[in-house]
Amino acid sequence: MSLYVLPDGTKEFWSSKGLHRKDGPAVERSDGTKEFWVEGFRHRETGPAYEGADGGFSYWRHGLRHREDGPAIVHADGFTAWYREDVLHREDGPALAYPDGTRLYFRDNVLHREDGPAVERPDASFDKWNQGKEEWRQRGDLHREDGPAITHQNGYQAYYRRGVLHREDGPARMFPDGSCEFYEHGKLIKDDGGGRAGDLSKQDVVSFYETGTESGRLHGSGFPTLEFERARRMIMKLLPQGPIRIADIGGGPGVYSGWMAALGHDVIMIEPVPEHIRLAGLAARTGPAFRPVLGDARSLPMEDESVDFVVMFGPLYHIQDEAGRLKALREAWRVLRPGGKAIISALNRYVPFVQGIDMNLIDLPSYRQAVAGFGPTYQGSNHPRTPRAEWFEVAYGHSPSSLRNELETSGWTVDMVSGKEGPAWAFRDEWPKRMRNADEMELMLWSSESADAAEDLAVMSSHLIAVVGK
Numbered sequence: 001m002s003l004y005v006l007p008d009g010t011k012e013f014w015s016s017k018g019l020h021r022k023d024g025p026a027v028e029r030s031d032g033t034k035e036f037w038v039e040g041f042r043h044r045e046t047g048p049a050y051e052g053a054d055g056g057f058s059y060w061r062h063g064l065r066h067r068e069d070g071p072a073i074v075h076a077d078g079f080t081a082w083y084r085e086d087v088l089h090r091e092d093g094p095a096l097a098y099p100d101g102t103r104l105y106f107r108d109n110v111l112h113r114e115d116g117p118a119v120e121r122p123d124a125s126f127d128k129w130n131q132g133k134e135e136w137r138q139r140g141d142l143h144r145e146d147g148p149a150i151t152h153q154n155g156y157q158a159y160y161r162r163g164v165l166h167r168e169d170g171p172a173r174m175f176p177d178g179s180c181e182f183y184e185h186g187k188l189i190k191d192d193g194g195g196r197a198g199d200l201s202k203q204d205v206v207s208f209y210e211t212g213t214e215s216g217r218l219h220g221s222g223f224p225t226l227e228f229e230r231a232r233r234m235i236m237k238l239l240p241q242g243p244i245r246i247a248d249i250g251g252g253p254g255v256y257s258g259w260m261a262a263l264g265h266d267v268i269m270i271e272p273v274p275e276h277i278r279l280a281g282l283a284a285r286t287g288p289a290f291r292p293v294l295g296d297a298r299s300l301p302m303e304d305e306s307v308d309f310v311v312m313f314g315p316l317y318h319i320q321d322e323a324g325r326l327k328a329l330r331e332a333w334r335v336l337r338p339g340g341k342a343i344i345s346a347l348n349r350y351v352p353f354v355q356g357i358d359m360n361l362i363d364l365p366s367y368r369q370a371v372a373g374f375g376p377t378y379q380g381s382n383h384p385r386t387p388r389a390e391w392f393e394v395a396y397g398h399s400p401s402s403l404r405n406e407l408e409t410s411g412w413t414v415d416m417v418s419g420k421e422g423p424a425w426a427f428r429d430e431w432p433k434r435m436r437n438a439d440e441m442e443l444m445l446w447s448s449e450s451a452d453a454a455e456d457l458a459v460m461s462s463h464l465i466a467v468v469g470k
Contacts, residue, residue, distance in 0.1 A: 015039065029053070036060075052076070058286060061085070065286075073286055081286075082106075094120075112138060138162075161185075226421050227463065229441065230448050231313070231343075232259065238341050238467065239265075239309060247307040247335055249297050249328075250314030254280030254290065260311075261288035268302070270295040297328040302335045310335070310342035317347050317395050322406070325396075329410035336470045344407070345420060346464045349397025400458040403466060412468035419461025422448030426460070 001020065004012045009030035013021040018040025020026055026037035032053040036044040041063035043049055048057035054076040059067040064086035066072055071080035078099040082090040088106035089095060095106035103120040105113035112118055119135035135151075136144040141163030143149060149160040157174045159167040164186030166172060171180035182189040235256075243264045248257045251269035253276045261267045267290035271277055280292035295301045297315035310332050319325045332342060398406075400417045407414050419425070424444040451457040458464050 013037075025051075038062075059083075075285075079282075081282075111135075114138065136160075159183075226424055226441075226444055226448070228255070230420055230422070230445060231256070231345075231465070233445065233449075234465065234467070235260070235311065235343060238343060239263075244308035245306070246309045246311065247300070247302065247332070248290075249300065249310065249312040249332055251280065251292070251311070252276050252314060254283045254292060256311055256313065257290045257292070258283045258287050261290040267291070268293060268307070270297065270300055270302075272296050298324055298331060299327075300331045300335055304334055305337045306335050308337055308340050310340070310344075312342060313345040316344070316398070316403075320396055325406055326410050329406060329412065333411050333470055338470055340470050341415075342412070342468050342470070344466045344468060346398040346403050346466075347395055348419070348459060348462055348464050349399055349402075350459050351397065351462050398464055400455050400464060403464050404455075407466055407468055412470065415467040415469060416452060417455050417458055417464060417466045418452045419448065419458040420463035420465040421461045422451040423457065423460045424448055425462050 002014045004014060006012065011028040012019060013026045019035075019037035020039050021036070022038060024036075025034035027033070027035035034051040035042065036049040042060040043062050044060065047059075049060035050056075050058040052075075056073075056075040058065065058073040060072075065081075065083035066085050067083065070082075072083035073079070073081040078097075080097045082088065082095040087109040089108055090106065093105075094103035096102075096104040101121070104111065105118045113136070117136050136142065136149045142158075142160035143162050144160065147159075148157040150156070150158040155174070158165065159170075159172045165181075165183035165188075166185050167183065170182075172183035173181040243266060245266045245268070246260055248254075248260070248267055248269040251257045251271050252273075254269055254271075257267045257269040257280065261284075269280055269290055269292045271280065271292060272295065274294060277292045277294050280290075284290050284292060293301060297312070298319070312328075312332050315328045316325055319328060329344070332344070336342060404414050404417050407417075424447045427444065448461075451460070
């Protein structure tokens, strides 16, 4: 074991396997902060593995946030978070509690509460989108029998049953301007909102993601999904020798940003959804540090040629107009230094057609009408799917050729367009089981990587992914 003393007085104990010390903290900072590590993993058996100088602390086991008999994370300001093996979970109360009174209830990493709202925000705790919001969920799906599942202080209300918009005796969505929309089992029946149906505005995106659908999506049951592991491997192959500066555009709650920051890189994350910025801020405070910034992919708050690598997962899913998508792609090109690489993701426009057949919906006229023509717009409210809240109401899907065309039009040099999940998407119902087995996971990743050699196979994947250069 070796002891290193850094210029600021920090003491670090290392073994050949990483930070390591069995009989005390492996990191002792000059301000009094202590961190316990064993063989490169943050770990402690008998107490918190992180003890902050301000009195905050967190419990870790083998690199995972974990505590059996209390909150795994406690901040000096009163924030608490309950984790079991890095999964948000609590049986008898909120898993996340903020100093302002906000409470979030989780079971197995999904928002869930049976006897009340799963999300409670009593005041304007973050910004104008979060004023007095109340949300009801059961096992991750928005659901309430006797009233609106979402209620905002500004008057917005939305009625959901098992994850889809539904109301039998009135409008399912009511907006502050007095307009409303009527839904039955997720299908839009009537729109009194001046043409809101089919239009995915920035506020629609914010409202959708504030329901928490993205939290935990890339870590099903605490294990990485095929989508996440495949993207990580692609990024690792592309990253130049670090540390470098990375822009994560549309970074959601910060899953990829946190992972890249843990590799030692300087990561700035641009994201339009305030709830994601808050969750990313929490991740950056309790894990590897990165910088979450509220912003729009079409107008990045960054200087020209200021980053070495760009990750752009998400923005192309939502921007309906071609001019807006091209603007976002050109913004990403603008901030990247000459010679740099980017990895950019899009939705596959053929997924609703294929998945509907897989779900035995082919006999339904509404399904056949919804997917006719293979158009680029996902009309989620017109697809009679198994109720799942993570489907967008409206989104934009590319074909491999249309994605390549937009990238080239924006000035990018396209190295590759492929499928993110690849042919293994066909086994998506078995992912949770297979990703727990290292050999099975490697076989699925092999099929995804092998398909990179044939762009035509990209349509077998739920997401398209492109590697481009400047």
